[in-house]
Amino acid sequence: MKFKFILPSLLEAESPFWRPIKYSLFPPLGLATLAAYLPDGDEAVIVDQHVQKLDLDDDPDVVAIQVYITNAKRAYAIADQYRQRGVKVLLGGLHVTALPKEAAKHADVIFTGPAEESFPRFLEDLRQGRMQRVYASQTRSIQKIPPIRRELIQRRLYLVPNSIVVSRGCPHHCEFCYKDAFFKNGRSFYTQQVDDALAEIDRLPGRHLYFLDDHLLGHKRFASDLFNGMKTMGRVFQGAATVDSILDGDLIEKAANAGLRSIFVGFESLDPANLKQSNKNQNLGRDYNRVIERLHDLGIMINGSFVFGLDGDDASVFSRTVDWAVEQGITTSTYHIATPYPGTLFYEKMKKAGRLLTDDWDRYDTRQVVFEPQCMSIDELKNGYDQAYRDFYSWRNVFHGSLAHGTRKHQLKHFFYTSGWKKFEPLWNLAIQMRQLNGMTHLLESVLSKVTGNFKNAAAFNTHTQRTPEMSPDRLSNINSQIT
Numbered sequence: 182m183k184f185k186f187i188l189p190s191l192l193e194a195e196s197p198f199w200r201p202i203k204y205s206l207f208p209p210l211g212l213a214t215l216a217a218y219l220p221d222g223d224e225a226v227i228v229d230q231h232v233q234k235l236d237l238d239d240d241p242d243v244v245a246i247q248v249y250i251t252n253a254k255r256a257y258a259i260a261d262q263y264r265q266r267g268v269k270v271l272l273g274g275l276h277v278t279a280l281p282k283e284a285a286k287h288a289d290v291i292f293t294g295p296a297e298e299s300f301p302r303f304l305e306d307l308r309q310g311r312m313q314r315v316y317a318s319q320t321r322s323i324q325k326i327p328p329i330r331r332e333l334i335q336r337r338l339y340l341v342p343n344s345i346v347v348s349r350g351c352p353h354h355c356e357f358c359y360k361d362a363f364f365k366n367g368r369s370f371y372t373q374q375v376d377d378a379l380a381e382i383d384r385l386p387g388r389h390l391y392f393l394d395d396h397l398l399g400h401k402r403f404a405s406d407l408f409n410g411m412k413t414m415g416r417v418f419q420g421a422a423t424v425d426s427i428l429d430g431d432l433i434e435k436a437a438n439a440g441l442r443s444i445f446v447g448f449e450s451l452d453p454a455n456l457k458q459s460n461k462n463q464n465l466g467r468d469y470n471r472v473i474e475r476l477h478d479l480g481i482m483i484n485g486s487f488v489f490g491l492d493g494d495d496a497s498v499f500s501r502t503v504d505w506a507v508e509q510g511i512t513t514s515t516y517h518i519a520t521p522y523p524g525t526l527f528y529e530k531m532k533k534a535g536r537l538l539t540d541d542w543d544r545y546d547t548r549q550v551v552f553e554p555q556c557m558s559i560d561e562l563k564n565g566y567d568q569a570y571r572d573f574y575s576w577r578n579v580f581h582g583s584l585a586h587g588t589r590k591h592q593l594k595h596f597f598y599t600s601g602w603k604k605f606e607p608l609w610n611l612a613i614q615m616r617q618l619n620g621m622t623h624l625l626e627s628v629l630s631k632v633t634g635n636f637k638n639a640a641a642f643n644t645h646t647q648r649t650p651e652m653s654p655d656r657l658s659n660i661n662s663q664i665t
């Protein structure tokens with residue numbers, strides 16, 4: 182049989198003239214994971230519309246489409262076209278799990294929750310002629326799963342072809358996170374076996390890796406064994422973790438010794454009331470400054486994630502958050518307008534309170550306001566968010582953020598990484614258009630190489646502690662849990 186796996190894109194990701202680098206970062210690992218379950222003899226192709234042209238004029242037997250909230254409309258349109266021609270269409274992913282009835286109108290089969298167990302069950306049913314309409318995840322494990330079909334991925338189209346996921350989910354339960362909806366009715370956090378994870382790492386060429394796990398330090402023993410195993414592999418890597426795990430024990434030191442050079446940290450809010458309201462208990466009462474000091478002492482750059490528009494936020498939140506991040510020398514900031522994703526408790530609360538503004542899923546991209554904020558207007562929230570990005574990445578603040586580091590080498594590293602990321606987007610776009618992104622990976626590896634020399638968290642070096650209003654600030658989004 183011929184299987185076609187599709188990751189539809191948002192419209193803006195498809196422009197032939199301008200394609201933001203964020204759409205060309207990671208290959209669709211989830212689809213490559215599912216393709217690994219096909220028996221020998223079946224044909225498989227993966228099309229990621231973020232980086233490839235999608236040809237609908239073909240004749241696969243089965244089309245499997247991964248749906249997330251902002252690609253849902255396009256996913257459904259593609260599904261409808263194939264179904265009209267009698268092709269069997271499967272839909273799965275975060276959005277399908279959150280709104281199965283909506284998705285089912287466009288599919289022959291839907292998958293809810295992670296699909297490592299349900300997809301092989303479906304394959305067996307398909308061959309036996311007893312295909313069901315819905316496959317809900319029953320048991321959850323990623324131990325002894327077949328190796329990801331990486332040969333189906335066109336590496337040169339991605340900046341980070343060596344992305345990898347060694348766990349699923351997260352042990353926490355933040356109210357605005359899609360995770361609980363995706364993993365409900367079963368385990369919501371589990372890992373591979375360490376040996377399998379190390380073998381997968383070993384298969385990847387080059388030095389750089391990006392762990393797309395929601396929380397790489399979430400399972401202490403697993404993470405510790407993984408980092409011990411990686412110590413001699415000569416890798417440099419990036420990943421994500423929570424503030425409490427960075428302060429806890431010596432796991433973060435082990436990660437640094439294994440090659441961790443940059444980490445995504447969900448600070449989300451500087452206001453304890455917001456953290457409490459969001460059930461972000463792992464952040465409550467934690468010393469954010471200490472988190473940053475610890476990471477910087479280990480030479481780990483920080484990508485801080487912040488959410489704007491929670492009920493404790495008024496219009497002063499933007500400059501306060503940006504000033505703090507610059508002051509602390511956070512390398513890159515990712516800002517989100519609070520977004521009540523369907524399936525989350527946040528969504529239910531906003532719906533009950535009559536505060537939702539739209540159910541146009543295209544607008545649920547964390548850059549637009551889709552609910553009525555409590556302590557500011559919709560315009561204040563949108564404008565403040567835009568201004569926060571402009572301010573954090575202003576040359577002035579890139580410079581000041583660099584000065585938060587105590588050695589010239591660290592200052593330069595911060596300066597080049599931050600400015601390279603945001604200030605040279607036209608160059609990234611050129612590399613995307615020329616399909617030469619993979620060639621930039623060496624540059625990334627060099628920037629992430631260990632900087633030697635003692636680091637002092639040197640607020641004292643930063644003479645400009647008084648910030649001007651010019652200053653201000655999440656998957657990939659971690660896109661890992663879109664893995665179905």
Ligand code: SF4
Binds near residue numbers: 350352353358395447
């Ligand atoms: S927001 Fe982050 S820490 Fe919270 S549940 Fe989601 S993945 Fe876990």
